[in-house]
Amino acid sequence: MKMGNESIVPLYEKIWMKHRFSRVMDSCTLILLLLLLCYRVSSHTVHTFPCFLAFICESWFTFNWILLINTKWTPSYTKTFLDRLFLRVHELPPIDLFVTTADPVLEPPIITVNTVLSLLALDYPANKLACYVSDDGCSAITFYALVEASKFAKLWVPFCKKYNIQVRAPFRYFSDHTMPLPHNKKDSPGFTQDWFKMKEEYEQLSHKIENAAQKSIPLVGDLAIFSTTSPKNHPAIIKVLWENKDGVSDGLPHLIYISREKKPQHPHHYKAGAMNVLTRVSGLMTNAPFILNVDCDMYVNNPKVALHGLCILLDSKGEKEVAFAQCAQQFYDGFKDDPFGNQLVALFVYMGAGFGGLQGMVYAGTNCIHRRKVIYGVSPHHNIQNGKFSEMERVFGTSKRFVRSVVDALEGKAFPRNDNLCDALEAASEVASCRYEHGTAWGEKAGWMYGTTSEDVLTGLKIHIKGWGSEACSPDSVAFMGCSPQDNLCLMTQQKRWAGGLFDILISKNSPIFGTLFGKLQFRQCLAYVWLTSWALRSVFEICYAALPAYCIITNSTFFPKEIGLWIPATLFMIYNISTLTEYLKTGLSIRTWWNNHRMARITTMNAWFFGFLAILLKRLRISDTVFEVTTKISPSSSKGANENAGRFIFNNSPIFLPGTTILLLQLTVLVIYCLGWQPPVRSGGGSGVGEVFCSAYLVVCYWPFFKGLFGKGKYGIPLSTICKSTVLTFLFLHLCTRTIDI
Numbered sequence: 001m002k003m004g005n006e007s008i009v010p011l012y013e014k015i016w017m018k019h020r021f022s023r024v025m026d027s028c029t030l031i032l033l034l035l036l037l038c039y040r041v042s043s044h045t046v047h048t049f050p051c052f053l054a055f056i057c058e059s060w061f062t063f064n065w066i067l068l069i070n071t072k073w074t075p076s077y078t079k080t081f082l083d084r085l086f087l088r089v090h091e092l093p094p095i096d097l098f099v100t101t102a103d104p105v106l107e108p109p110i111i112t113v114n115t116v117l118s119l120l121a122l123d124y125p126a127n128k129l130a131c132y133v134s135d136d137g138c139s140a141i142t143f144y145a146l147v148e149a150s151k152f153a154k155l156w157v158p159f160c161k162k163y164n165i166q167v168r169a170p171f172r173y174f175s176d177h178t179m180p181l182p183h184n185k186k187d188s189p190g191f192t193q194d195w196f197k198m199k200e201e202y203e204q205l206s207h208k209i210e211n212a213a214q215k216s217i218p219l220v221g222d223l224a225i226f227s228t229t230s231p232k233n234h235p236a237i238i239k240v241l242w243e244n245k246d247g248v249s250d251g252l253p254h255l256i257y258i259s260r261e262k263k264p265q266h267p268h269h270y271k272a273g274a275m276n277v278l279t280r281v282s283g284l285m286t287n288a289p290f291i292l293n294v295d296c297d298m299y300v301n302n303p304k305v306a307l308h309g310l311c312i313l314l315d316s317k318g319e320k321e322v323a324f325a326q327c328a329q330q331f332y333d334g335f336k337d338d339p340f341g342n343q344l345v346a347l348f349v350y351m352g353a354g355f356g357g358l359q360g361m362v363y364a365g366t367n368c369i370h371r372r373k374v375i376y377g378v379s380p381h382h383n384i385q386n387g388k389f390s391e392m393e394r395v396f397g398t399s400k401r402f403v404r405s406v407v408d409a410l411e412g413k414a415f416p417r418n419d420n421l422c423d424a425l426e427a428a429s430e431v432a433s434c435r436y437e438h439g440t441a442w443g444e445k446a447g448w449m450y451g452t453t454s455e456d457v458l459t460g461l462k463i464h465i466k467g468w469g470s471e472a473c474s475p476d477s478v479a480f481m482g483c484s485p486q487d488n489l490c491l492m493t494q495q496k497r498w499a500g501g502l503f504d505i506l507i508s509k510n511s512p513i514f515g516t517l518f519g520k521l522q523f524r525q526c527l528a529y530v531w532l533t534s535w536a537l538r539s540v541f542e543i544c545y546a547a548l549p550a551y552c553i554i555t556n557s558t559f560f561p562k563e564i565g566l567w568i569p570a571t572l573f574m575i576y577n578i579s580t581l582t583e584y585l586k587t588g589l590s591i592r593t594w595w596n597n598h599r600m601a602r603i604t605t606m607n608a609w610f611f612g613f614l615a616i617l618l619k620r621l622r623i624s625d626t627v628f629e630v631t632t633k634i635s636p637s638s639s640k641g642a643n644e645n646a647g648r649f650i651f652n653n654s655p656i657f658l659p660g661t662t663i664l665l666l667q668l669t670v671l672v673i674y675c676l677g678w679q680p681p682v683r684s685g686g687g688s689g690v691g692e693v694f695c696s697a698y699l700v701v702c703y704w705p706f707f708k709g710l711f712g713k714g715k716y717g718i719p720l721s722t723i724c725k726s727t728v729l730t731f732l733f734l735h736l737c738t739r740t741i742d743i
């Protein structure tokens with residue numbers, strides 16, 4: 001190619017995948033579903049209660065399947081050309097790095113520290129980076145850990161860059177205890193020495209942090225301020241922990257600690273609130289045009305990730321169309337065969353790529369690079385008319401200095417390097433106060449969106465509604481790695497929050513449906529969003545469907561088509577399983593993983609998603625509000641030595657296990673009834689048969705972890721109170737079913 005044409009050379013390419021097999025199988029499934037519905041409508045048995053209920057549920061499943069096929073149909077991924085980036089860009093733009101942490105116990109500071117270290121060591125000019133850590137826990141330990149980490153970073157970052165270390169989160173780098181070979185062979189002699197030194201330094205750092213967490217540290221000096229704070233009631237605390245004063249590109253990036261002001265009576269909007277404070281404070285201090293944000297456990301696994309992201313965002317086409325570049329969420333130390341189905345690998349491969357082929361990948365809350373101006377609410381083909389200052393104040397609040405920074409960001413003006421970050425501290429405290437957003441458009445039109453516990457998807461959706469696209473960024477070596485929920489309790493809490501939060505979006509004024517009708521959300525993207533945000537609704541239909549075979553066995557009726565018609569659901573079941581299994585195998589996952597994921601899908605849907613659904617109902621009825629329950633992250637030291645019980649189900653008193661336990665007891669009961677021949681005589685329309693028994697047995701197999709829980713001890717057993725409640729519910733159901741026979 002000719003020189004001088006650099007701006008035309010694309011920096012990334014979208015590659016369309018051909019999932020032909022999936023398409024064929026998914027279409028077959030759809031045809032069978034439609035056949036089943038037609039059969040039900042045309043046959044007169046639809047008048048019986050079970051057939052009618054089955055028809056309703058199957059209609060939903062079919063609708064849902066159409067949404068799913070639509071999402072999966074045109075998958076794509078992006079390939080980024082790093083080598084071309086430097087042809088096109090002579091000076092890299094600044095990037096602000098955001099990390100959020102909320103609780104020093106659920107999120108051990110050593111994890112946050114590792115994430116921060118991996119960010120500070122990014123392969124990127126250090127004078128173009130600034131790392132902002134938001135601590136919603138207002139924890140002296142987190143603060144102390146970050147201060148110590150910034151000292152360690154002075155050794156760690158040069159070490160990583162000198163030897164081109166790939167994994168720059170020390171706890172992962174040192175986790176296998178063997179010394180890897182340096183990538184840069186000629187430096188080897190010094191490497192061994194340096195490696196041992198670094199390892200020792202890191203061990204000291206983690207001991208210091210661990211000690212601080214165990215014995216309370218004296219709150220003197222910089223920590224004195226924490227002696228009067230409590231996590232939910234304290235003034236804004238903003239400290240510049242490290243400033244790259246001379247602006248040297250091979251030094252350390254700025255590191256800033258922020259704990260926004262909290263008052264008991266002020267809503268703080270959880271993570272979205274924290275992100276908005278980060279946006280404003282960084283706007284005052286560095287105002288970078290790009291923002292890379294991660295959760296506290298998502299360390300950088302590929303130090304070039306920022307460059308890959310910029311290939312997409314600085315590309316001449318991307319510049320006009322792409323609002324953000326989202327990397328997949330991948331997790332380290334997952335259990336073998338994914339017993340809890342929380343690794344989400346197949347989900348990202350098939351559904352993620354599907355979104356990628358439409359208007360764009362959803363924003364997943366972490367591992368994402370945003371354009372700052374888009375966060376401020378700009379539309380794609382906008383002309384910046386210099387809005388009146390007073391108008392800007394209504395949207396962005398009354399800090400003059402901040403509003404000026406917004407104007408700069410919108411106009412794409414380079415930020416005049418602050419001689420001194422501390423100059424901005426006073427203004428920063430103002431924008432981090434809990435009253436600042438009062439009467440502004442934060443969380444509504446600007447910044448991260450409020451009103452749902454899935455703030456990430458809502459924020460991304462509103463960006464798509466403006467007409468922006470987005471891209472998945474998937475460099476060859478995994479971009480980020482994080483900590484997945486470690487047991488089924490954490491998983492249930494997380495899934496409940498997700499499903500509830502997503503459903504909240506669907507029925508709000510920000511619903512994707514309105515987005516298509518009144519905004520610029522593309523139709524197919526809208527359907528994909530409806531698929532995503534209707535997870536919670538699915539639970540209702542699935543629970544009804546699970547009760548159907550039990551009802552039929554008790555009343556000796558059937559909800560299946562008769563004779564030849566029975567082949568439709570039977571083939572459907574087979575095709576569905578073959579096609580999903582093939583997808584897993586193609587992705588390199590095991591048969592066990594496939595089964596575990598499918599079993600878990602039934603369990604999470606009927607338990608966690610159902611409670612997510614209920615939570616939103618209660619919220620809409622103004623009975624109780626939803627809260628963001630933080631997922632526990634396992635600290636690296638405690639995860640060592642996986643025991644034989646890892647991956648085993650545990651239970652507690654939470655009502656979340658009630659639906660599952662009841663469904664299991666119910667199926668066991670009806671299987672006994674069937675085997676003992678205690679069913680009433682068949683009346684009209686045919687009695688229950690192999691179909692119903694198969695469904696019941698299948699559910700028992702899906703709920704096998706619960707079955708073991710019936711007999712388990714301690715935390716491995718379902719609490720007696722839950723079993724009692726479920727037994728009562730089971731008998732109530734039995735009673736109601738037998739009543740319908742008498743009528």
Ligand SMILES: O=c1ccn([C@@H]2O[C@H](COP(=O)(O)OP(=O)(O)O[C@H]3O[C@H](CO)[C@@H](O)[C@H](O)[C@H]3O)[C@@H](O)[C@H]2O)c(=O)[nH]1
Pocket residue numbers: 100101102103107134136269270271274294295296297364365366453454455456494497498501628629630631632
């Ligand atoms: O009041 C809060 C609550 C949470 N967080 C932070 O939010 C992040 C995500 O919380 P986590 O408990 O890890 O939730 P996950 O379910 O693992 O997170 C996924 O789902 C969330 C939405 O439900 C998104 O915000 C996340 O980015 C996404 O990774 C963490 O860094 C927390 O520290 C806060 O800063 N303040």
Ligand SMILES: [Mn+2]
Pocket residue numbers: 295297482483631
């Ligand atoms: Mn998380």
